[in-house]
Amino acid sequence: MTLIDYLSTILLIAGALFFLAGTLGLLRFPDIYTRLHALTKADNVGLGLIVIGLALQSESLASAGKLILIWLLVMFAGASVSNLIASGALQRGIRLWKR
């Protein structure tokens, strides 16, 4: 294994941990709003790390660019969709959980 291989292994494992954290948050957090926090933010970082880890292994600049493009699209989709779900929940009068 080369140095690049080690680096992308670390990034891929770290990315998987963030996905695990996002899923754990989805299960453990008490209401829809806090769950959205976990999903949008942790999964965005997880995908970012996985994309960088895979881009290091890609054969051409174009395929690395394609991976980054996927990340950007998922990031925009994630932010907009979480905003839509949250505003929909507010309009339906779903109360937020407070400590």
Next chain:
Amino acid sequence: MIWSTIISRGIQYSALWWILADGNLTSWWIGVPAVLFAVITSVILFPPATNLRWFEILKFIPFFLFRSLLGGIDVARRAFHPNLPIAPNLIEYPLLLPPGLPQVLMINIASLLPGTLITELNQSVLRVHVLDSQKDFLTELISVEQRVARIFGISLDTSLK
């Protein structure tokens, strides 16, 4: 003005095609018309009225990557913590940014930063769900708003906040 927009969008969309086609040269038979149609459509749907500051966008990227990484770490730490240390609240944040693209950009960015989730935008007032109401989310929101304003070349008077 319109020509500089057409040229810069043409370059951006060509780069996009190059990425999508994996740098395949023969694909430009389809790529060139696709880029032309994309530029025409984008000028009709999104007229070149706004003057973006590219240098400010470049300065914004590392700030955004770093803050969103912190956002992920912050929420991951709370999800893994046995006591679930969260104290959510819903706050209101009046926007100084003008409606349209600046506000949309602000909403999308703020939802990926540590501890804040935008739930609603009503007459330039954001309703923000914060994960930990003890944290200083106001400074965060103000700094993002100022950076977004700089991208569009707008100056804001945040002394009122």
